[in-house]
Amino acid sequence: MGLAFQAPTDDILLQILRACVPKSFLHLAVFTPPRAAFPFALLFNYLCIVDSFSTRARYLFLLAGGGVLALATMGPYALLIFIPTLCAVALVSSRGPQDVHRLTFSFQMGWQTLCHLGLHYTDYYLQEPPPVRFYIALSSLMLLTQRVTSLSLDIREGKVEAASGSVRNSSLSECLSEALPYFSYLLFFPALLGGPLCSFQRFQACVERSSSSYSCISFCALTWRGLQIVGLECLKVMLRRVVSAGAGLDECQQLECISVMWSTAGLFKLTYYSHWIQDDSLIYAAGFGSEAGQRSGEEGHIPDVDMWTLETTHRISLFARQWNRSTARWLRRLIFQNSRRWPVLQTFAFSAWWHGLHPGQVFGFLCWSVMVEADYLIHTFANVSISSWPLRLLYRALTWAHTQLIIAYVMLAVEGRSLSSLCQLCCSYNSIFPGVYCVLLFLLQNGNVVSVHIHEKLLTEVIVAPKDQEEAQYSREDDCVSCEDQCASSPLNLWKEESNILLFTIYKFFRVSTLQHPPGPC
Template structure:
């Protein structure tokens, strides 16, 4: 069965250029589209200012450009965004606000899951650009609207978290507002997620989050260095992907030479290098998306304490903080930040119990059904609990002096880097058996050490008085009991 780029539905007008530069047509189309979006963003900010044109004109422009460039990149597959968005919009207009958020979540995730399963059939483990990525972002958009609408129509504000109050919606968006949000060109191809209220404030030219006056306009001109810096970073990582990353292929992890002829420390070193380099494609795409958003004037997020404007509203990654993070917590906080906000908004802040378990579960389903993903998410949960246990039990012994604290930071920084490679490589090679082989070669040492840290370390080195509950107690809370599982399904049955 034909698959991958043979089934690529996007435009092939520039196939001659793809052949000339040696890039696959889908990747070239992505670069062309993002370059055009950057030019449109400058035009949008300079010509279609909110003082010069109506809000509807700004929305129609972002909608039209998004559909046109989406069709260029994905061809007829762009219809998936239309269908998913239409289904969600119908539910919002016809279902009781008390349950509409759950219905929209179910329908959107079901639609996204069907695309994930379809991709498993025609291109298992491939990286051809298709509509799945934009649908993942659209899923975040429609569900965040639904949950914010539920909050605005059914819940008193004093019962909401600060984050939920910021994003509440008290009326159903018009079709133009809704679909211009789904298709707006600034973040259509690779994100990051922009929440609905932030988008509407942007097209209206208002920013009630930083002023008591709801008519105060945004600062619509980001510092040129803000855009140039992100654009330069994206170009750097793009060139790195072309000229360096191919020398460290992830598929080498499945090679018998790596598995059986390389020393364990050589295997570990290659694991760290290839997973670090694999992140470059995310850095390239996310920085380019942020540059486009900022160039159009989207991304202003208030002021710093010294009065300087911040442009981090549209941000998915802090590369330096991520790469130099001292612990798992800081690593997680600086990676794919908009998705973390989405998960916090619709799962973590709402689940009565097993918050971490349900958050990891939705995140895994949202990413798809490759077996390697579930190795990574299970390992991530395990390592997070282990890191908390180590911090509580061991860190106090290193706080007696500044030098000892520095030694602790160096150790945790290096161990986090190695642990991250150990956790995430299945996410990159995606295959069940290949992931299992690599773990078997390391004797599952990372998992074993994590379990020891969770269950035995607190007994050998009890956390000082006043420390919060042990990681083992938290782990126990993650595992639902039989009665809790039964209550969960009974409640779902009652809702249906």
């Protein structure tokens, strides 16, 4: 979820982080992935194949598994999950479609904010390390907020029929029977501690499908995921040695801080990748992955990680959309599409609120939003200005390195959280990289030289250039989320296509560049 700390790390990484990075990074290293839930996920999938395992029994199995897992991992802090779940189901079952989203959103974010304020009080005022179980409960609460708001949005938009009308005149047993799918969805154990967001429609379709529709788990798919996890863990061990051998973030000097930032952020990313794949494997083992429960016209299962795109993209905006993809799409639907002014800024600001409003998080997400705005203008200007292949290759290589360094900077700011870690980061040489993009953003937004250059380019390429100029090549970045960074520059043989693309680029530059590209979280 953006740069959420739901991706856990292991005990070994905790020791390395204690030695190599500031103390404020330790919240990343307190979780144990729900490996114990894998046998129960496989058991659930097997029982669904049996005809005697009814739909009601499936809902109860998922709900009971979630309750047991919450108590086992959170202890008494499981109440932080059970109370908002009960209140959310009560609101969904009693309020109309027009009011349910506003009320559930207000209550859920208010409850989550109070829990985060408790973390602030313990962490900053008392200066005591919060209990590990409290961290796990907060991470699960953030995921619960996703499911609650996704459900309320579906009800408001008419995708899910609200049960409020039938519940009011029903007995207690009938009310509980009507509310069972909601309870099961909000607490089902495969997604309680991690995993991509699953819509209520998809969840309900997966649970209620016939036994004949269930298929045996593909061990080839699970084996491939296992090999990915093993490879990532091996890379993490090697990178951990590099981090432990060098200076820490609070000890580095001058240019040395750049390599420390890069390697530390790389260690964090490998940890996220590994645990996102584990979470996705748990979802898949339970039967909620791939084509399971997918209806016509409905979007299928979306894994949270696409490592190839994240590590090869030279676009900050694309990285934002591909980092924790299900959360990025949730933020787009919840905030971006409902914002009339400054949608990018509002989306990243809400992401900072959702993460807990620590100083590093506020700075990191606001910095990320500025970098996304600059990214749009820089690449739009480059698409118009750079035409030769050698320059394009050089430009892509430089922007790739700059993008990865900026992402590392934002990641360390967000994960550092505390004001002291943020000051160390801002006073280091690492601040050069976002500073360059800020300067370019200012020049591209306010510089008349840029406007003159673009108009000259338009005059040269569209009005003066001959129609048979087939060797001219342009790189048009696709606005689609799934293929933006995979589109390469291709020769345009028709004059009409050539001029239309250039005119579209100019129009997007001056008018709606920031409104056509939904951000991610972050």
